[in-house]
Amino acid sequence: MPRSALSAIACAALVLPFAAGCVANEPADASVVGAGAVKVDSSATACTLSAATAPSGTLTFSVTNSGTDVTEFYVLAADGLRVVAEVENLGPGLTRDLVVQARPGTYVTQCKPGMVGEGIRSDFTVTDSGTAVGPTGDTATQLAQAEESYVSYVKDQVGALIAGTQEFAAAYVAGDDTKARGLYAATRLHWERIEPVAESFGDLDPLLDLREADLEAGQQWTGWHLIEKDLWAPAVDANGGVAYTPLTQAQREAAAAGLVANTQAVVDAVNAPGFTFEAFQIANGAKALLDEVATGKITGEEEIWSHTDLWDVQANLDGARVAFEVLRDVATAADPELARTLDARFADLTALVSAQGSAETGFTSYDALSTDQVKQIAAAVDAVSEPLSRLTATVTSAS
Numbered sequence: 001m002p003r004s005a006l007s008a009i010a011c012a013a014l015v016l017p018f019a020a021g022c023v024a025n026e027p028a029d030a031s032v033v034g035a036g037a038v039k040v041d042s043s044a045t046a047c048t049l050s051a052a053t054a055p056s057g058t059l060t061f062s063v064t065n066s067g068t069d070v071t072e073f074y075v076l077a078a079d080g081l082r083v084v085a086e087v088e089n090l091g092p093g094l095t096r097d098l099v100v101q102a103r104p105g106t107y108v109t110q111c112k113p114g115m116v117g118e119g120i121r122s123d124f125t126v127t128d129s130g131t132a133v134g135p136t137g138d139t140a141t142q143l144a145q146a147e148e149s150y151v152s153y154v155k156d157q158v159g160a161l162i163a164g165t166q167e168f169a170a171a172y173v174a175g176d177d178t179k180a181r182g183l184y185a186a187t188r189l190h191w192e193r194i195e196p197v198a199e200s201f202g203d204l205d206p207l208l209d210l211r212e213a214d215l216e217a218g219q220q221w222t223g224w225h226l227i228e229k230d231l232w233a234p235a236v237d238a239n240g241g242v243a244y245t246p247l248t249q250a251q252r253e254a255a256a257a258g259l260v261a262n263t264q265a266v267v268d269a270v271n272a273p274g275f276t277f278e279a280f281q282i283a284n285g286a287k288a289l290l291d292e293v294a295t296g297k298i299t300g301e302e303e304i305w306s307h308t309d310l311w312d313v314q315a316n317l318d319g320a321r322v323a324f325e326v327l328r329d330v331a332t333a334a335d336p337e338l339a340r341t342l343d344a345r346f347a348d349l350t351a352l353v354s355a356q357g358s359a360e361t362g363f364t365s366y367d368a369l370s371t372d373q374v375k376q377i378a379a380a381v382d383a384v385s386e387p388l389s390r391l392t393a394t395v396t397s398a399s
Contacts, residue, residue: 037059037060037062038050038051038054038059038060038061038062039062039064040061040062040063040064040073040109040111041064041066042063042064042065042066042067042071042073042090042111042113043066043067043113044067044068044069044113045113045120046111046120047073047109047110047111047119047120047121047122049109049122049124052122052123052124052125053124053125053126053127054102054124054125054126054127055126055127055128055129055131056102056103056104056126056127056128056129056131057101057102057129057131058099058100058101058102059099059100059101059102059126060097060098060099060100061073061075061087061097061098061099061100061109062095062096062097063087063090063095063096063097063098064094064095065090065091065092065093065094065095066092066093067092067113068092069092069113069114069115070089070090070091070092070114070115071090071111071112071113071114071115072086072087072088072089072090072111072112072115072119073086073087073090073098073109073110073111073112074086074109074110074111074112074119074156075098075100075102075107075108075109075124076107076108076109076110076121077107077108077325078105078106078107078108079318080108080110080121081153081193081318081322082149082153082322082325082326083149083152083153083155083156084100084102084107084149085098085100086098086152086156088115089115102126103126104126104127104128104129105125105126106123106124106125106126107123107124107125107126108121108122108123108124109121109122109123109124112159115159116159116162116163117159117160117163118160118163139330139333139398142329142330143279143327143330143395145329146279146282146326146327146329146330147276147277147278147279147282149326150277150282150322150323150326151270151275151276151277153194153322153326154194154197154270154277155270155271157190157193157194158190158194158263158266158267158270158271159267160190161187161190161191161263161266161267162260162263162264162267164183164186164187164190165187165259165260165263166260167183167187168180168183168184168187168259169256169257169259169260170256171183172227172231172252172255172256173252173253173256177231180227180231181231181232181306184224184227184228184231184306184308185303185306185308185311185312185363186311186359188224188308188311188312188315189311189314189315189318189359190315191208191209191224191315192289192292192311192312192315192316192319193315193316193318193319193322194319195209195288195289195292195316195319196281196284196285196288196289196319197270197277197285198266199288200277200281201265201266201269204262204265204266204269206223207222207223207258207262208222208223208224208259208262208263208266209223209224209225210222210223210225211225211296211301211302211304212225212226212229213301213304222255222258222259222262223258223259223262224259226255227255227256227259228303228305228306229244229305230246230247230252230255231305231306232305232306233246233305234305238305279327279330279395279396280392280395280396282323282326282327283323283324283327283391283392283395283396284392285319285320285323286319286320286321286323286324286388286391287320287385287388287389287391287392289316289317289319289320289323290316290317290320290381290384290385290388291385292312292316293312293313293316293317293381294378294381294382294385296312297309297310297312297313297316298313298374298377298378298381300366300367303366307365307366307367307368308363308365308366309366310353310356310357310363310364310366310369311359311363313353313377314353314358314359314363315359317346317349317350317353320346320384320388321346321350324342324346324388324391327391327395330394330395330398331391331394331395331398333398334394334395334397334398335390335394338387338390338391338394341387342384342387342388342391345380345383345384345387346384348380348383348384349377349380349381349383349384352376352377352380353377356369356373
């Protein structure tokens, strides 16, 4: 569904070897445009850039919507997840400039015709011009930039989440269980990456993500895991000794409608005017995501029927790493050793998970992992969690 924007243009700064900081996104004057100007044409089917490389420093992306739907344009970090800068709500026939201070490195550009789905992506390279590029301003300014960056990331994830959820629900209602099973884990990635934000909206998290084992007496079960169980029907011995009764068509339709409606409620809350996520919440959320891995994913209890837990582990890792990286500037200044430790331990955990697959190619079924492999991942999660638990205090004390 189209996203309501907090502003016509959002700007985000990440302090990474390959990141960027945004400056005011007013139409650039002649001194800004020039060697650093890149024209972007966003149509219904293409996202065409006039150049695939540019020198580091101040870059101006002049974005024109030649399509018939409202579009968006993003500059993403190398992992394709973190939003460095974006233009939102660009109507047909309009042109808007996005000015970015870019460090050398690899980026991903993305157009989103209709402002839904994964969009149209391509790689973009910033070469080293020899000019120093870095954040300016005091700690308060850096934290404000981090918060804005994280909100942009969350908005991007919920946009992909609602599009994927609608497709998943439609397949499930239509009885195309093979397609629905194929969409299940890939769609949930977007949920798991930003779950601490969803949890801030009260009942929406249990309505969408409650496990059967956590149901209270008399509580109605809704959400992803209700449908998961129906798609991966358990054997008698895994269902309390009784045969599983598949949901009726009417029950399927109700479960799917509730999933879409509650997901849309998350989207609406994230895009409501004034929504923000403060720096301390971002840091706490990073730790909460790894706690989710340690208490639910490592045990195999989260995806007990589908065994897609490694998708969730990857998503939680993505979300925790993004949260740390948007706060990196302040954390590094306050405690450089903490930042170095987190870099190293995130890398170790990433390597272990990547050895079992990827979000693009799929992951090993969790029940196929050996006891030693599970222990190795658990130990790596703990190794990240310990220093990550100090991030909130480090960030808040610096401010």
